[in-house]
Amino acid sequence: MTDKLQQQLINDLLIESFEGLDRFDRELLTLENGAAGPETMNTIFRVIHTIKGTAGCLGLGKIESTAHVGESLLSLLRDGKLHPTSEMVTALLELSDALRGMLRNLEASGSEGQADHSAMLAKLNAMQAAPSPAAAPVPARPAAFGLFEGPGNDQSEHPGQPRSPEGEPTAGGRASVSDSAIRVDVGQLDKLMNLVGELVLSRNQIMQNAAHPDPAALLIASQRLNLITTELQGSVMKTRMQPIGNIWTKFPRIVRDLSQELGKRTNLVMEGQETELDRTIIEAIKDPLTHIVRNAIDHGLELPAARATAGKPEEGRLVLRAFHEGGQVNIEFSDDGLGIDTTRVKSKAVERGLITADQAARMGEREAFNLIFLPGFSTAEKVTTISGRGVGLDVVKTNIEKIGGSVDIHSNVGAGTTVKIKIPLTLAIIPALMVTSGGERFAIPQVSLLELVRLDGEDARKKIETVYNAPVYRLRGLLLPLVDLNRDLGLESKAGAGAVVNIVVVQADGRQFGLVVDAINDTEEIVVKPLGKQLKSISCFAGATIMGDGRVALILDVLGVAQHASIISEVRDHGVSNEGKSQEQGDARQTLLLFRATKDGCMAIPLSMVARLEEFPRKAVERTGGQEVVQYRGQIMPLIHVSRYVAGGVDEPDAGQDPLQVVVYSDQGRSVGLVVTQISDIVHEALTVKRSSARDGILGSAVIQKRVTDLLDVPSIILKADSGLVQTGSN
């Protein structure tokens, strides 16, 4: 046998065996759950039998003998001479780990490795002997067992399982054999070949046309070409698509091992395994998903006793769902465990110096959930081997966002947590909006696009309010920070000044902002190409693409643009280069709304607390029960004159002012209008409270834009005002 042939055979063995062992694990678990069908035992047996057989042929004695021991036990089980127990399943899973270890070693170094499995083998041997005297191993039946069947095509055997067997060397760096091969349906291949055939014909037509131009024929030919290309694109994509079930197959095993380790009981339900995703994406989300599953079991689910006390079934439930929706794949993980206690999350975050107590007090529920994605965050009381080191979820989020996805989390204390992940179907070809700015074209990926706003004539001049250097636009009453793409990228505007303003409303990292561009062209499917390494560090660009006319256009990375224009605070980056910066972490940058309410001095509140800015004519103000109210969006909204509630403010500088400037503050579905005299600015600054205040209604003072500014304590003001108006509001 030549070396090359031997290597080929070994590669086949590796691919086949890794796939087989995954199936082996899966079937063993169904066996343990009591959900086994008549074929289950046969499948399990066949896997080990085939490995033994092939390894024997190739002279891999150690793998052969190890598999042989397992086979002996399995043959007893299959023939009903023994009944499977949980210990047996555990031992057999260990066997599969051991085999995997040897196979991986074989792949990396060409030998089976030195690991000693005698203890495990002895255990397996002892199990055979236990109930009845060891029966002779059933002689191998020919042929029928040598073939694999079923659609299980898992490409992804991966080191880093909970108990990676004795840390044998893995194929460091380079892709393992089983990752580099993929199974494609023959029918699919035939279809591809047909399409390529048509493509060739189409090319011939066009080439001919170049020699003897005929516009009509060219038109027909290019239409055909268009059709074929689209179909070809779809078909090629399809060969790259894989069911998400491929990565999920590992989860039952992980869940089982983890649950046992932690003394928990978990029922894993998986729905939508057949949902298909691009191969590259599958690879990219494998680790993040595993992390979420581990997290759910370690942090989410309670111990059986605690569950019983809480009136829940002892067995915890973890549901995985995957489905397509609007050109994206949604993956949901829901558990019925503890849920996330926002107060605890907040206090932990404060303790770890990720946010200030101040910020914590103002934080909404949703924002608080998102705290767990901050680097360095962990609520686990003690660090376990599984999780709690405070690294992980931030990596999960970063990895998912890197491929254009998003992570969202919902939770009810005591009832459970749901993590929702949305990811694009593919990365190679994406729909994008083409815009022009500074004479150059840019592509904005459709996923981050929300809407387009066009202001012309009067509106273009008036609707954009620019105070200092922060332009904003009131989009349906909500404040939308604007980024001028020309200015941000240092381009020269080539459009006529001020005639029309095109705003592309985009979303990045949960924040909305408007990109002001010179012109909006069209949507197009673009092919994403990477930039050279000299340009990789420019965070504003995600890559480049080639347009129909052959020119190159840059693809904007909305998140990068936002960061460049500092719309999004860089809180997330702080944790990365930990220690040295720890004192800065407390005063993360915030977007603040500056206004005046009293005669003396500026005031500020975080923009995140502001729902809208409104103006009300004085005659719209009505009085009820001694409280000023206005009718606002079908509700009665109480008005609070800020000046009356901040200490010392008996004077009322807003008296006689018409219309009233109102900052609408919403909390739990109720709106309160804060009457101020003047809205001054929106700034994005690092907030350092210089002096905490004893004055009522003021949290403290900070220096913002070189001016001493009071930070308004809105909840306390509302509380104070509420004592007068609570009856009118809620009854």
Added chain:
Amino acid sequence: MSDHQQFCTFFLKDLIFGVEVLKIQEVIRYQEMTPVPLAPAMVNGLINLRGQIVTAIDLRNRLAMPPLPEGELPMNVVIRTEDGAVSLLVDEIGDVVEIDSAGFEPPPETLRGIARELVDGVYKLKSGLLLILNTAKTVNFTAASVADPSAPQQAA
């Protein structure tokens, strides 16, 4: 020591540079370029090389030379690097010359600045001195590593 090496030569201002022939993928005329905002000034733009996107580096700027006079178009010398093709913009392309490696000398001590880093050595030709460019070092910079605010933004 008397083996021969082939170099592709090109001109920058009044200097002759050479790059090992095997490192060169192709030489093409001036291509329309897409400028990259925020990029270092030495990156002139991106070109579409038969569906592949290639970064074009202004070699004059890279070697701290004054820019090409207005109206003159540079040539693209597309070289192979570890991370794909990169185009170097040069004034004019010369011949491929075969040189005896015995004529090689390290760069003179008096050579200073960026050229000192990027020039591997000098061959003495009859017509002048051939400076051998280290292509790996030439393309090895990132937008972050060259923060030179003094350099003017490239004229698109």
